[in-house]
Amino acid sequence: MKFNDNRPIFKQIADYILDNVVSGIWQEGERLISVRELASEIEVNPNTVARTYAMLSNMGIIYNQRGIGYFITANAQEKCLSQLKQEFIENELPELFRKMNLLDLDLEQIKKYYDDQKNEEK
Amino acid sequence: MKFNDNRPIFKQIADYILDNVVSGIWQEGERLISVRELASEIEVNPNTVARTYAMLSNMGIIYNQRGIGYFITANAQEKCLSQLKQEFIENELPELFRKMNLLDLDLEQIKKYYDDQKNEEK
Amino acid sequence: MKFNDNRPIFKQIADYILDNVVSGIWQEGERLISVRELASEIEVNPNTVARTYAMLSNMGIIYNQRGIGYFITANAQEKCLSQLKQEFIENELPELFRKMNLLDLDLEQIKKYYDDQKNEEK
Amino acid sequence: MKFNDNRPIFKQIADYILDNVVSGIWQEGERLISVRELASEIEVNPNTVARTYAMLSNMGIIYNQRGIGYFITANAQEKCLSQLKQEFIENELPELFRKMNLLDLDLEQIKKYYDDQKNEEK
DNA sequence: GTGGTCTAGACCACC
């Protein structure tokens, strides 16, 4: 796991977890690896991981069983998806459209780039 | 001008200026209003405006004539446009597609939101 | 038995036992089921149950006969009741009143919620 | 400010702030003293205060103006009140009733204690 | 000056 960009590490960790939940790789009821383990694995301070877990717990994506660890909540996938979707639509799309407008790009061109990328993936 | 979102204020000011340059509203050679004037107008710390001007100056969009003020450089519009476009395509589009994929959104849906927003603006 | 809330599990178990003692369901001299049995029954670590028993033992509510098991002490009911009552009046009531005051609630409203709950239980 | 009980310090600080907001002593728009100031005043690590502020910000009771400080949000009082009330009714009242039932106390007796306390305050 | 993030290391309650 690399921390390239300038976003906070604890959020990047959260995104990694959310990705796995949304894509269904991690199922509800599964136990996350412990704070300390993950911390040493990705070479980060345990406090940072703890912060990530606390945040996700707050969001209702994971929950804590005392003395045992964190687990993925029931319906985490849907909760996650709808939450991220809403956030995407409210925050990122307007910015995207503003920029497209400014740069005189339209959806046709975007689509072209999109298809190009899809083909590359194949 | 409101500074609601969590982006740095100086960047929001820069975006406002860039918008005007890219869209051709402000032409090359035009003088920008002074740091202090703009600062008091939008109720912001002058340091913040100064930072914006410094950044744009660094980008080659505006230049400073000591004791007189800031002016829009020659070819500012094209410079600006090509710079922003390249950055947009290289950095933002891949991230956009990744997220669309994750959230199971396609361009049709994006287009719908786009049109909705356009209608709201009318 | 569910351990949803954030109170320590061993205290929740203790509450369950205290309830039975105070209400007279469990009489003095009766034997409690063994640590291991209870643990496997409520799906909890045996250490946790052991801790509960140790605490109750400390409180003088139950006592241990080595090799045989835990038993409810003589006068457990009264001891328990007076102890809990005193603690309740001294520690919890003032806090309750402070909070009612702050939240602008009076006993009438409390009573309403109380009755509502009673009805739900029926 | 004293930190008597065993609840986390950052929550006790939050309660202190919430009390002031709910009771209307602190009005919307008012600026909270800075993290560092409050920390040194109550002799606590700045991180702890920061955590409190972050939590309240998350709850929508206060908000942050970049580089300036934290301010009380509009409608903080109502938001606060309804939030605390709901929490009180859902979490604390059932526990209260359970205990009253167990200890064979009724609202009449509670009322007596309540009135006693009220008289003492006079 | 403001808050935000991160590290290192400690201590605690709980299971």
Add this chain to the structure above:
DNA sequence: GTGGTCTAGACCACA
């Protein structure tokens, strides 16, 4: 073993 809290001290971006 688990996570939760706190301290001390550092560095950063921002106004």
